Amino acid sequence: MMAAMSGVLFFDPVCSQPYDTETLRRQAMGGTEATVVRIADALGALVAQHNRTSASGRYLPPRRDPEITDVIVNRDARALPAVRELYPNARVHLWLHDRVRPRSKRARRLAADANILRDLAVKVICVSDTHRHAVEAALRWMGASDRVSACTIYNPVDDDLRPDDSPIDDRKLVFLSSPNKGLKFTLDAFRAVRRAIPGMRLVVGNPGYKSGCAARVDGVEYLGPQPQQRIHAEVRTALCTFFPNFVIPETFGLVLAESKALGTPVLTHDCGAALEVLVDPQQVLPVTADRQVYEWLLGGLPPRWRRWPARAAAGLGLFDMYIERIRAWRAGARPVTSPDPRFALATVTRRWHEMLTG
Numbered sequence: 001m002m003a004a005m006s007g008v009l010f011f012d013p014v015c016s017q018p019y020d021t022e023t024l025r026r027q028a029m030g031g032t033e034a035t036v037v038r039i040a041d042a043l044g045a046l047v048a049q050h051n052r053t054s055a056s057g058r059y060l061p062p063r064r065d066p067e068i069t070d071v072i073v074n075r076d077a078r079a080l081p082a083v084r085e086l087y088p089n090a091r092v093h094l095w096l097h098d099r100v101r102p103r104s105k106r107a108r109r110l111a112a113d114a115n116i117l118r119d120l121a122v123k124v125i126c127v128s129d130t131h132r133h134a135v136e137a138a139l140r141w142m143g144a145s146d147r148v149s150a151c152t153i154y155n156p157v158d159d160d161l162r163p164d165d166s167p168i169d170d171r172k173l174v175f176l177s178s179p180n181k182g183l184k185f186t187l188d189a190f191r192a193v194r195r196a197i198p199g200m201r202l203v204v205g206n207p208g209y210k211s212g213c214a215a216r217v218d219g220v221e222y223l224g225p226q227p228q229q230r231i232h233a234e235v236r237t238a239l240c241t242f243f244p245n246f247v248i249p250e251t252f253g254l255v256l257a258e259s260k261a262l263g264t265p266v267l268t269h270d271c272g273a274a275l276e277v278l279v280d281p282q283q284v285l286p287v288t289a290d291r292q293v294y295e296w297l298l299g300g301l302p303p304r305w306r307r308w309p310a311r312a313a314a315g316l317g318l319f320d321m322y323i324e325r326i327r328a329w330r331a332g333a334r335p336v337t338s339p340d341p342r343f344a345l346a347t348v349t350r351r352w353h354e355m356l357t358g
Contacts, residue, residue, distance in 0.1 A: 004044025007069035013079035028225030102141035163263030173242035182245035188310035192319035215303030
């Protein structure tokens with residue numbers, strides 16, 4: 001058992017509200033915040049949040065502390081000057097979760113802090129190899145790769161997540177992610193699935209940090225924000241996690257890794273880190289030009305205005321690949337999945353410990 005790393009502090013400058021271990025147990029929570037909790041608790045590290053005003057165990061308000069040896073800044077490099085003032089003796093690391101590509105908005109924002117990144121010789125932690133390759137390209141583009149390095153540390157999946165004897169409802173699909181990650185397209189696709197396979201249902205959850213597009217669609221049930229235990233129960237009994245997202249590529253995709261651990265396959269696209277996480281090509285469909293054009297044309301419309309264009313697109317076969325895959329899985333070809341050792345909490349914690357002590 002490794003000793004607690006009480007000199008290590010995770011600094012969150014962007015969270016919408018303070019959170020801690022109890023928050024993860026009792027209410028809906030975004031994947032990034034859930035990951036911070038799991039890693040900090042496993043390491044015995046401290047957590048400071050920009051909007052916390054009182055301490056809750058190891059979860060602290062920002063305060064000057066020269067005893068801190070390492071600070072991991074969550075997501076936003078603009079916090080680096082403040083972190084340097086608060087923790088003057090600490091090595092500084094930047095933990096990125098969002099997609100960063102050369103010349104993108106996020107890359108330009110990161111480039112604005114290139115001098116302090118280079119001065120502090122910041123190490124950037126990425127959540128997948130797919131993510132890291134894009135970040136390294138952005139660092140080269142901004143001229144910081146000589147002093148700023150990047151590494152991959154996967155996000156962890158709760159060790160309690162594994163297949164059990166829950167009965168599978170082969171008429172039930174689940175979409176359990178932020179609605180901006182392709183929910184409108186998912187609803188369009190589900191309408192076509194339900195017309196082809198009557199009685200299909202779609203359960204939609206939301207981690208709570210983005211407002212949803214709760215359009216009334218036959219067969220769709222909106223759960224709203226729910227604690228993870230409830231969400232995982234929904235995943236266990238579903239035919240699959242229905243996540244045809246290519247709108248915002250996942251840099252990791254905790255919903256993908258958790259579904260895999262629970263024994264529930266995912267139907268998604270070869271976009272971002274999806275194939276790296278899932279590995280199984282049967283669960284990953286290509287992103288075709290017709291889907292990209294469709295979403296480019298309709299992406300700004302509310303779901304109720306997409307109904308008739310979606311029906312016309314269905315007539316042209318836009319959603320056929322989802323229908324065919326779901327039919328096959330219902331007929332006995334459903335992939336078998338299980339927890340991936342790459343994402344085990346002990347494995348990920350050991351990787352963090354090696355990075356921080358190296």
